[in-house]
Amino acid sequence: MKAETVHSTQQMNHPPQVKPFLNPPYHRKKRGRVTGLFFHLMLTAGALLMVFPFFWTITSALKDNSQIFASPPKWIPHPAVWSNFSDSLQAMPFAGAYWNSFYITTVIVVCQLLTASMASYAFAKIRFPGANVLFILFLSTMMIPKQVTMIPVYLIIKNLGWVDSHLALIVPNALLNGFGVFLLRQFIMGIPKELEEAAIIDGASPFRIYWNIILPLIRPALAAFGIFTFLATWNNFLEPLIYLSTPEKFTVPVLLNSFKGLYVTDWSLMMAGTTISVIPVLAVYLIAQKYIIEGITMTGIKG
């Protein structure tokens, strides 16, 4: 008796239960499949547009003059002219530039990971006097575009005697990152107190807590921030452009820029140089794409 009432009220409360009849499931699925196909077409067209410039750069790098100016355009180079690569490697010290970019970026990333995580640990967990004011100062530096303070920073670097030295790029970038401090603090704030308290009772110093407890726990955030910093530093152009004047000291972007200035009409050579600047980065990207994209997304959302 009771069960029957429940059953009937359920039916009463849900008159649209008839709806599946009017809107048969197979209908929905079919429509879903058509829109799905449409989405795939749209996304594929977009993906082709994203990749095409890279394809065109690499194929242009393998052409000789008769092929590069061919009309209608020649899509696949034949014969492929590999000498463009050796020519551009000979024309410009790309290997040296790669080394410069690599070691400058690595030093900056390692220092950033250390100094930013240390500062954010202090801001998140050690209630020291002045912490709030200082943290707000860090936050506000995030809002000042680098170009605004570019001139005084240049003058400071000049006074330190670091113009045309890699120190000009390394030191300011290794020591200050308001965004990093903010980002990592967000993560450290989320670590429950109990985890440190046990260590504090055991008499661990703040440094041991930071090193043995905090750092391992924020590893994903560190990875994301590291990737973000790596890309930003590797691709940085304006600063090396201002500070460096000796070609042997150039980073990859600055070298490619001066290469462009010298060979502006020799398109296949220029494309070979560009390919040399792009391929290693894309190779690393293809290997680590999941981490790179997720890391960048994470810094974007948490920031």
Added chain:
Amino acid sequence: MVQKQRMFWGYLFIAPQLIGLCVFALLPLLGVVGLSMTEWDGFGKVKFVGWNNFIQQIDNDAFWMALWNTVYYTLMVIPASITLSLLLALALNKVRGKAIYRLFYFMPVVTSSVSIGVIWIWILNGDFGILNQILKQIGIEGPDWLTDTDWVMPSIAMLSVWWGLGYNMVIFLAGLQGISRSYYEAADIDGANALQKFWHITLPLLSPTTFFITIMAVITSFQVFDQAYVMTQGGPAKASYTMVYHIYDQAFVHYQMGASSAAALILFLIILVFTLIQFRMSKRWVHYEG
């Protein structure tokens, strides 16, 4: 820990970043304000000139040219980039194989501005560039993209949209994936159609993401420099001369540190005002859940 210990450890931990903050942010910020009121070539004597540099900027055609080009660029890039990346993210959210699409769309994001610039110089070349070759095949005579004063800024805007599309798309996608399915299920029961669901659920719940992307995009658009420097050196006839280019040009080509600092401060104020306006307006259209 006692107060004294906390003080010691706290300052020890922030010491490196604090030094960086003082030497490379606070001091330069004071410096740029001070310099903006002087006349100085960076070597000789410093001369105090008060507001003169600001007045000079307002009289300077190059300044207005730079400001207009930057605003024009921003007006082209932001709507196009946000609309396209949102559409792509919506589509991507509905299909299988997200990772492989994401892989392609993100490729330009990891590439340096200089490489991107050189690649597009070749694509956009008026005589031999592939874009005009393709246009010719379908009967359109393409312009000299980078050497025509009317087309140079739209061209740079176009490649910037291409460059940043993948970034905005993955951020939008993450935002979309953060919207609880229960809203859509409730809407299904109420018999809402796809458009209604988009308008009444997706857009409002995505608005914090849209807000974040817009704020970041406005700030970075106002700082546009690399593309213009690499591709056109601000030309032809200063048609792609931007604000940051103006700051760079005055300081490092003409050695007018004071005038350049004044321009830099004006740019900072513009970005600050735009960002504050956006925050103010956000109260009307950004919905935070809960």
